[in-house]
Amino acid sequence: MSAASGPVPEAPLPKRPYVIRDVTDPWAMRGLEGVQVDAWGYPDREVLPSSMFRISSVCGGVVLGAYAADAPEGGPQLPFGLAYGFPALVGGQLWHHSHLLAVHPDWRGSGLAVALKYAQRERVLAQGIQRMTWTFDPLIARNARLNLGKLGARAVSYHPDWYAMGDDPATAFPADRLMIEWDLSQPRAAHPPPAPDGEVVLAAVPEGEEPDAPRLNLNDPQVLAEVPRKAELMNEALRLGWRLALREVLGEYMGRGYVVTDVAADGERVYYVLTRDPQTA
Structure with missing residues (x-):
């Protein structure tokens, strides 16, 4: 060579x-x-x-x-x-x-x-199961858009350190996750990202990329938490700052009964839409 x-x-x-x-x-x-x-x-x-x-x-x-x-017959696929x-048991009920x-x-x-996802939904419904769960990284905005805006699912709980993505917890990047629930019997149609509507509880600092101080004491029916559009392109220190800020905000509000129902957009800025569940108000 x-x-x-x-x-x-x-x-x-x-x-x-x-x-x-x-x-x-x-x-x-x-x-x-x-x-x-x-x-x-x-x-x-x-x-x-x-x-x-x-x-x-x-x-x-x-x-x-x-x-x-159009792959040829007989060759490797x-x-x-x-x-x-x-199948999984969730709250005593059979889910997928x-x-x-x-x-x-x-x-x-x-x-x-x-x-x-819709092919998976078809198979699961054929088994007589009508709800599906999964987790995703709240720092990845494109996945949030898929889960919340295109599939119409909702995020119901925040889980810090869901996975151990390293040998040393002191140095590994925290693998936090949002838990998704999808009602397979009544899927919502895909829709474009709505304009932000509600009080902002987390946003980038003015003229900067790092997160500003969170607002944790609001009780509005709907609030907004910014997430970087492309956090995967940030350096690790900046990503860690957003990880911990989102952990604090989403953990606080979802712990008080809010669910993440959508992803809003204003130009290049992206926000989680957190809606208070009336049953927990």
């Missing part, structure tokens, strides 16, 4: 027609491991192995893969999307917990994530 040669960068995946299939073959399930690496850059120890997909598929779980519709979940939704970065914004 000459000094000038090296790995050839992969071309972006074309947005070809795709199909979503139930994955039941154990060999095909190995391809779902690679989707997780492509989507999140997971190290091997964080990847959910094909053995878990296999046992779940015969114990009531849903394992879905997205594949190119490499997935670029994944949805996976399993969706553990993974992964899409290759070149397919983000294509509508594939929504299609995977």
